[in-house]
């Protein structure tokens with residue numbers, strides 16, 4: 001049994017057939033639904049909001065992981081939790097009062113995550129790490145699917161793992177952006193536990209097979225890559 005999780009990002013799915021994408025995640029070896037909310041301000045793209053999340057969550061038989069790429073996300077935590085998010089991740093860069101927003105997520109009953117853009121140092125998590133369930137390391141600049149993985153993220157994953165260890169935090173590391181069969185082993189060995197994959201899954205001829213292949217990767221998490 002694999003110790004890591006696979007979270008297909010529905011951003012890359014065919015939204016004319018959302019039911020098929022939901023069925024695929026439900027019936028495959030995938031572990032989570034990953035849903036990307038973009039506001040056209042924090043990131044230069046607009047995706048979908050609570051209404052679509054609610055529709056997806058109603059059909060989801062697995063954990064619903066909501067990645068908020070929006071300014072001032074504290075205003076919307078409660079409504080995303082009500083829409084069916086099991087986990088809510090906010091960007092550190094989007095929160096003036098990050099600690100307060102993390103508490104809001106916990107009070108909503110959802111698991112709490114914080115995401116870091118590629119340029120944001122891991123040290124920004126120091127004062128919230130003990131309260132987190134997930135840390136999402138962006139391995140592309142957020143806003144779009146289908147971008148190229150940024151290789152400088154590998155040492156950052158190791159730094160995140162070290163921070164988690166030092167603070168004795170239960171947080172698991174999620175990687176998001178440009179993840180696929182070509183780099184999954186490397187990121188897992190550097191400390192990632194959750195692989196988010198959009199185009200690698202939904203762009204494939206056989207998405208369920210790619211999910212199984214991602215699940216089957218045998219990585220040794222203590223290896224330094």
Ligand SMILES: O=C(CO)[C@@H](O)[C@H](O)COP(=O)(O)O
Nearest residue numbers: 009142143145146178198199
């Ligand atoms: O949060 C984001 C993008 O900002 C992602 O979750 C993407 O949806 C991942 O897509 P791929 O890079 O795997 O195509």
Ligand SMILES: [Fe+2]
Nearest residue numbers: 009036067176
């Ligand atoms: Fe995402």
